[in-house]
Amino acid sequence: xxxxxxxxxxxxxxxxxxxxxxxxxxxxxxxxxxxxxxxxxxxxxxxxxxxxxxxxxxxxxxxxxxxxxxxxxxxxxxxxxxxxxxxxxxxxxxxxxxxxxxxxxxxxxxxxxxxxxxxxxxxxxxxxxxxxxxxxxxxxxxxxxxxxxxxxxxxxxxxxxxxxxxxxxxxxxxxxxxxxxxxxxxxxxxxxxxxxxxxxxxxxxxxxxxxxxxxxxxxxxxxxxxxxxxxxxxxxxxxxxxxxxxxxxxxxxxxxxxxxxxxxxxxxxxxxxxxxxxxxxxxxxxxxxxxxxxxxxxxxxxxxxxxxxxxxxxxxxxxxxxxxxxxxxxxxxxxxxxxxxxxxxxxxxxxxxxxxxxxxxxxxxxxxxxxxxxxxxxxxxxxxxxxxxxxxxxxxxxxxxxxxxxxxxxxxxxxxxxxxxxxxxxxxxxxxxxxxxxxxxxxxxxxxxxxxxxxxxxxxxxxxxxxxxxxxxxxxxxxxxxxxxxxx
Amino acid sequence: xxxxxxxxxxxxxxxxxxxxxxxxxxxxxxxxxxxxxxxxxxxxxxxxxxxxxxxxxxxxxxxxxxxxxxxxxxxxxxxxxxxxxxxxxxxxxxxxxxxxxxxxxxxxxxxxxxxxxxxxxxxxxxxxxxxxxxxxxxxxxxxxxxxxxxxxxxxxxxxxxxxxxxxxxxxxxxxxxxxxxxxxxxxxxxxxxxxxxxxxxxxxxxxxxxxxxxxxxxxxxxxxxxxxxxxxxxxxxxxxxxxxxxxxxxxxxxxxxxxxxxxxxxxxxxxxxxxxxxxxxxxxxxxxxxxxxxxxxxxxxxxxxxxxxxxxxxxxxxxxxxxxxxxxxxxxxxxxxxxxxxxxxxxxxxxxxxxxxxxxxxxxxxxxxxxxxxxxxxxxxxxxxxxxxxxxxxxxxxxxxxxxxxxxxxxxxxxxxxxxxxxxxxxxxxxxxxxxxxxxxxxxxxxxxxxxxxxxxxxxxxxxxxxxxxxxxxxxxxxxxxxxxxxxxxxxxxxx
Numbered sequence: 001x002x003x004x005x006x007x008x009x010x011x012x013x014x015x016x017x018x019x020x021x022x023x024x025x026x027x028x029x030x031x032x033x034x035x036x037x038x039x040x041x042x043x044x045x046x047x048x049x050x051x052x053x054x055x056x057x058x059x060x061x062x063x064x065x066x067x068x069x070x071x072x073x074x075x076x077x078x079x080x081x082x083x084x085x086x087x088x089x090x091x092x093x094x095x096x097x098x099x100x101x102x103x104x105x106x107x108x109x110x111x112x113x114x115x116x117x118x119x120x121x122x123x124x125x126x127x128x129x130x131x132x133x134x135x136x137x138x139x140x141x142x143x144x145x146x147x148x149x150x151x152x153x154x155x156x157x158x159x160x161x162x163x164x165x166x167x168x169x170x171x172x173x174x175x176x177x178x179x180x181x182x183x184x185x186x187x188x189x190x191x192x193x194x195x196x197x198x199x200x201x202x203x204x205x206x207x208x209x210x211x212x213x214x215x216x217x218x219x220x221x222x223x224x225x226x227x228x229x230x231x232x233x234x235x236x237x238x239x240x241x242x243x244x245x246x247x248x249x250x251x252x253x254x255x256x257x258x259x260x261x262x263x264x265x266x267x268x269x270x271x272x273x274x275x276x277x278x279x280x281x282x283x284x285x286x287x288x289x290x291x292x293x294x295x296x297x298x299x300x301x302x303x304x305x306x307x308x309x310x311x312x313x314x315x316x317x318x319x320x321x322x323x324x325x326x327x328x329x330x331x332x333x334x335x336x337x338x339x340x341x342x343x344x345x346x347x348x349x350x351x352x353x354x355x356x357x358x359x360x361x362x363x364x365x366x367x368x369x370x371x372x373x374x375x376x377x378x379x380x381x382x383x384x385x386x387x388x389x390x391x392x393x394x395x396x397x398x399x400x401x402x403x404x405x406x407x408x409x410x411x412x413x414x415x416x417x418x419x420x421x422x423x424x425x426x427x428x429x430x431x432x433x434x435x436x437x438x439x440x441x442x443x444x445x446x447x448x449x450x451x452x453x454x455x456x457x458x459x460x461x462x463x464x465x466x467x468x469x470x471x472x473x474x475x476x477x478x479x480x481x482x483x484x485x486x487x488x
Numbered sequence: 489x490x491x492x493x494x495x496x497x498x499x500x501x502x503x504x505x506x507x508x509x510x511x512x513x514x515x516x517x518x519x520x521x522x523x524x525x526x527x528x529x530x531x532x533x534x535x536x537x538x539x540x541x542x543x544x545x546x547x548x549x550x551x552x553x554x555x556x557x558x559x560x561x562x563x564x565x566x567x568x569x570x571x572x573x574x575x576x577x578x579x580x581x582x583x584x585x586x587x588x589x590x591x592x593x594x595x596x597x598x599x600x601x602x603x604x605x606x607x608x609x610x611x612x613x614x615x616x617x618x619x620x621x622x623x624x625x626x627x628x629x630x631x632x633x634x635x636x637x638x639x640x641x642x643x644x645x646x647x648x649x650x651x652x653x654x655x656x657x658x659x660x661x662x663x664x665x666x667x668x669x670x671x672x673x674x675x676x677x678x679x680x681x682x683x684x685x686x687x688x689x690x691x692x693x694x695x696x697x698x699x700x701x702x703x704x705x706x707x708x709x710x711x712x713x714x715x716x717x718x719x720x721x722x723x724x725x726x727x728x729x730x731x732x733x734x735x736x737x738x739x740x741x742x743x744x745x746x747x748x749x750x751x752x753x754x755x756x757x758x759x760x761x762x763x764x765x766x767x768x769x770x771x772x773x774x775x776x777x778x779x780x781x782x783x784x785x786x787x788x789x790x791x792x793x794x795x796x797x798x799x800x801x802x803x804x805x806x807x808x809x810x811x812x813x814x815x816x817x818x819x820x821x822x823x824x825x826x827x828x829x830x831x832x833x834x835x836x837x838x839x840x841x842x843x844x845x846x847x848x849x850x851x852x853x854x855x856x857x858x859x860x861x862x863x864x865x866x867x868x869x870x871x872x873x874x875x876x877x878x879x880x881x882x883x884x885x886x887x888x889x890x891x892x893x894x895x896x897x898x899x900x901x902x903x904x905x906x907x908x909x910x911x912x913x914x915x916x917x918x919x920x921x922x923x924x925x926x927x928x929x930x931x932x933x934x935x936x937x938x939x940x941x942x943x944x945x946x947x948x949x950x951x952x953x954x955x956x957x958x959x960x961x962x963x964x965x966x967x968x969x970x971x972x973x974x975x976x977x978x979x980x981x982x983x984x
Contacts, residue, residue: 329563372600375513391636392629398561401625401669405564408673416673420666427662431639431655439643439651473561480563 027103155237170217534584735843820896
């Protein structure tokens with residue numbers, strides 16, 4: 001079959017790529033003077049890509065290497081949203097701390113976003129791998145962007161080493177799959193694996209090894225327990241907007257990769273009849289570990305970025321419940337969860353960013369009395385955190401409800417009960433920040449006035465959480481449409 | 489009936505919440521009166537609802553004033569579905585009345601006024617919603633929505649250990665609700681077609697859900713509701729939350745929030761799992777008995793007046809549990825409803841009275857007072873009235889409810905009821921001792937000479953409660969007629 005070259009479906013990605021190059025040049029052309037202008041240009045670029053995505057979607061190109069299906073587009077919206085919100089909250093960072101490389105800073109965020117978009121469209125293992133690399137390589141640089149800060153350099157280096165290592169593992173897993181099936185196309189892989197199984201009655205140790213390696217490779221990107229060790233250090237050291245981008249955009253990219261490979265490609269091998277060691281139970285155990293370890297470790301954190309790092313480790317555990325359910329509602333729940341997680345987590349990090357811009361501190365203790373001096377920002381933060389904890393009517397509740405519903409439907413009652421119990425635990429540390437802001441005696445009179453761009457981000461987050469929390473149907477329908485891409 | 493009264497009851501406080509959010513934070517009196525207005529309207533609506541229900545619908549057990557089911561989240565079959573019957577109308581009446589009274593009682597809050605009243609109105613929305621919702625998803629959302637404002641109300645305006653009390657309340661209740669959520673999901677997936685409609689599930693669950701799953705669901709619901717009631721041994725959050733919370737919040741906690749537990753049992757657990765109620769009725773009654781005796785004994789030992797009232801709630805709600813165990817008797821279940829209603833009035837009033845005293849004396853230590861009777865005649869009169877109501881003096885609502893509980897449950901549990909009657913004696917013991925130590929005896933003129941009598945606002949806010957207590961005590965027929973048909977239907981389901 002002759003692959004088709006349908007450039008039209010690539011328009012949004014190409015536009016964003018060119019816009020990133022334009023930002024590099026623009027920053028040079030304006031002698032790196034204006035931090036606001038270039039930030040707004042980056043936001044406009046992301047928004048314009050979103051508009052283009054609306055007009056140019058559907059269809060595929062280069063065989064199965066690039067397909068613009070509803071699943072890809074659903075996640076592309078999340079990636080663009082996370083890039084938009086990360087850029088919007090970085091104006092304070094680029095004003096003082098990153099003076100000479102603003103163009104690179106914003107450009108690399110866009111390039112990483114392009115990588116995520118490629119990844120989500122890949123229905124084939126090689127392009128999926130390339131997309132993953134395109135996503136993470138700019139993030140290595142961005143994590144180390146505070147060149148004079150040891151923690152930031154440590155973050156960049158750690159992320160690079162772990163990232164390279166996990167990519168190698170993933171690639172090895174992919175090559176084993178190729179060895180068994182003779183293809184890198186996910187659909188063909190699925191068919192060939194079934195043929196192998198039907199011919200020989202088993203898949204053999206190579207398949208187990210491949211499964212474990214791919215889970216490990218993507219697990220590193222997702223910071224899934226036990227591959228999560230890098231996350232807290234990287235989250236703490238990297239510039240906060242980049243931390244936010246890693247915790248939402250790059251994780252969502254990992255989620256798509258997981259959905260494509262496992263929930264689509266290896267769906268038949270999620271039960272013990274077909275597979276020697278089904279991946280369903282492996283992932284269920286990893287999800288349980290993520291929820292337990294993430295939530296319990298977060299209890300002890302005193303730094304808000306580390307706390308949110310562990311919280312995001314735990315949040316991925318909840319997402320994994322939807323994945324192991326591997327049903328249409330499960331995939332839709334995963335999509336919806338990531339969508340709300342985008343607003344809540346990006347919002348929480350945005351508050352952490354502007355708080356740090358003003359005070360230079362990331363300590364949870366330094367939030368004491370914030371509700372009196374900056375009531376609006378505190379209210380936003382409280383809403384983000386309560387949504388992460390899953391309190392209705394905020395979006396986080398509906399997200400958890402859908403994921404748990406999918407889990408119970410698929411028979412993972414133990415996992416759901418564990419998830420709910422750990423959700424109660426998680427409330428303690430989210431509420432701890434709220435306690436500091438609202439209940440603690442005022443210690444200082446820090447007044448936080450978010451800039452216009454940050455206000456846009458915060459309002460976007462709050463409106464998204466409340467609106468899509470009370471009326472989840474539009475997003476859920478979109479996610480259900482995305483889930484229909486997979487033949488269950 | 490085209491007028492969607494239940495939606496108005498739920499969402500007028502929410503509109504008030506939004507309105508208060510937009511008021512300037514330094515305009516204290518505007519905020520207070522706007523909040524009072526937005527709780528006054530629902531109160532009037534709840535009175536009208538009660539009146540209309542009594543005359544138009546009290547003869548049938550059907551859900552009335554229903555709204556919906558309107559599709560809300562189609563993929564998971566969640567609907568916006570409201571309706572009331574004889575169980576919910578008295579609760580809505582109580583919620584409307586006490587929310588308004590509590591807002592009036594909160595006029596002396598002087599710090600962070602705007603946030604306080606905003607949270608209070610949000611709380612009212614949640615409470616109204618719980619008593620109206622007929623869809624599990626909606627019910628759960630309202631059930632949880634209350635937690636957040638409650639957490640803030642205790643945590644910001646509470647006493648010395650407010651932070652501990654607030655998070656304890658939040659975690660404890662959330663812990664209970666997650667079990668309810670699992671049970672809801674299990675029921676959803678076992679019903680065919682999948683539904684979250686409470687009324688439909690009441691019809692189908694007893695036959696479609698397997699015995700063991702019914703047991704799991706019943707226990708899960710029971711844990712969620714028992715924490716709210718609170719049933720011994722899940723009561724440990726209550727003394728902390730009640731004592732640390734500001735006066736008006738204690739009132740709402742005692743008068744309305746605790747009722748949600750028993751309401752949940754009457755609305756959901758009991759009709760949905762009649763087999764399990766039959767299976768577990770003795771342990772339930774024993775839990776009730778333990779709560780009655782334990783609560784009363786612990787109340788006796790309290791030195792703090794507010795703690796005494798708080799533990800008395802444990803004891804009084806124990807009567808409800810005992811009555812719920814006697815599922816075959818309409819009298820017992822009606823007694824449970826009476827006890828819920830009466831406890832709402834009396835304990836609400838007692839907390840208000842404790843607050844009045846605390847505002848003046850800045851202590852709640854029972855031993856610190858003495859002989860206040862001569863100094864504060866009106867206060868003393870009212871306090872004695874409510875204490876007598878609480879200990880079950882004939883002619884007051886407490887007597888009617890306790891009498892009905894005992895009469896109703898005696899047929900089912902002779903020994904347990906006989907022991908439970910002792911609880912009344914113990915209640916009399918600690919209430920009378922409290923009255924004696926505070927109002928009689930030597931008056932310390934040097935220390936308490938400056939205490940002032942209740943002002944008009946304070947008298948007006950407890951007066952309706954006093955009047956209602958006596959009306960229900962002397963002439964309980966309207967209340968019992970209102971819920972008879974509904975409760976008979978419930979008992980029929982249970983006896984089926």
